Amino acid sequence: AKKSPGKRWLFYDESLHPVEQSKLEMEKEMRYGLERGEFLLHFQPLYRLETETVAGAEALMRWNHPKQGLLPPNQFIPLAEESRFIIPLGKWLIREVCRQWRDWKEQGYEPISLAVNISVNQFIHPEFVRELEGALREFEMDPAYLELEITENIPFSDAHAIAVLAHINQLGVRMSIDDFGTGYSSLQYIQRLPVHTLKIDRAFVYDMMQNRNNRVLVETILVMANQLELDVIAEGVEEQDQLDFLKEKGCTFVQGYLIGKPISAEEFQLKWLG
Numbered sequence: 544a545k546k547s548p549g550k551r552w553l554f555y556d557e558s559l560h561p562v563e564q565s566k567l568e569m570e571k572e573m574r575y576g577l578e579r580g581e582f583l584l585h586f587q588p589l590y591r592l593e594t595e596t597v598a599g600a601e602a603l604m605r606w607n608h609p610k611q612g613l614l615p616p617n618q619f620i621p622l623a624e625e626s627r628f629i630i631p632l633g634k635w636l637i638r639e640v641c642r643q644w645r646d647w648k649e650q651g652y653e654p655i656s657l658a659v660n661i662s663v664n665q666f667i668h669p670e671f672v673r674e675l676e677g678a679l680r681e682f683e684m685d686p687a688y689l690e691l692e693i694t695e696n697i698p699f700s701d702a703h704a705i706a707v708l709a710h711i712n713q714l715g716v717r718m719s720i721d722d723f724g725t726g727y728s729s730l731q732y733i734q735r736l737p738v739h740t741l742k743i744d745r746a747f748v749y750d751m752m753q754n755r756n757n758r759v760l761v762e763t764i765l766v767m768a769n770q771l772e773l774d775v776i777a778e779g780v781e782e783q784d785q786l787d788f789l790k791e792k793g794c795t796f797v798q799g800y801l802i803g804k805p806i807s808a809e810e811f812q813l814k815w816l817g
């Protein structure tokens with residue numbers, strides 16, 4: 544007796560919409576996947592224009608799914624956020640990036656900065672700062688080399704969020720505003736927060752040499768950021784003319800396929816370290 548109509552409520556899962564059902568299934572797969580070590584980080588170089596050197600990397604998460612292969616974050620991060628799996632996953636992320644930093648250090652490479660993406664729910668979770676501190680201590684990572692990429696979705700007017708920002712700043716960990724330009728916060732507002740870097744979203748960079756509006760927007764951000772002594776990273780740089788323009792306008796870093804795509808830790812080490 545699979546579905547006796549009057550008792551549907553007994554079979555909770557079966558009464559769910561197929562989409563909800565598959566979400567539950569995938570959430571379970573993610574939890575197993577984390578236990579089985581299926582998540583990993585890829586690294587994309589951050590190129591400092593002044594010195595023309597790779598000064599750091601952004602860590603970008605991947606899921607090596609047993610059946611579907613290597614999945615990009617847009618195929619699992621949204622569900623992780625919705626289901627709160629982002630909390631254990633984010634905890635793993637922080638430890639993994641600290642572990643990787645120490646591993647490269649122990650191999651004798653010059654230390655580089657590592658940036659990680661922090662979801663709003665991870666950031667405002669009551670254990671977040673404690674876990675961050677714990678990971679830095681456990682792996683003896685110099686906090687000055689860690690950069691947290693947060694978005695304008697963080698409730699910057701909320702007392703708890705402000706306290707977390709202050710605490711992270713006290714630890715000596717750097718913070719950047721990711722996807723800058725896509726949200727609503729003004730530079731004036733950002734300036735009052737303990738934030739060191741703005742990352743201009745790829746949406747403004749990819750066509751800026753053809754699209755005057757986007758070019759003006761990028762230029763305006765650069766002028767103001769320089770005055771406020773904020774570093775700027777331009778995302779999604781694929782063409783040399785974009786890099787030349789950004790350099791001339793005083794942009795600090797570029798990131799994009801022109802310099803290098805995100806690659807595994809092993810490949811990154813071979814290609815960019817040492």
Ligand code: C2E
Nearest residue numbers: 603604615616617620660661662779780781798799800805
């Ligand atoms: P994001 O933080 O804006 O990261 C930049 C994305 O742009 C990356 O995609 C990167 O591969 C891609 N990209 C970089 N340069 C270029 C370029 O020149 N051309 C093009 N077409 N694309 C470029 P990815 O790795 O698929 O990550 C997508 C998003 O997933 C990230 O956007 C970030 O919001 C999120 N994400 C990635 N890793 C994590 C993580 O560990 N935790 C959380 N919470 N979110 C993450």
Ligand code: CA
Nearest residue numbers: 601660692721
């Ligand atoms: Ca990012």
Ligand code: CA
Nearest residue numbers: 660694721722
């Ligand atoms: Ca982002």
Ligand code: CA
Nearest residue numbers: 722744745778
């Ligand atoms: Ca972006």
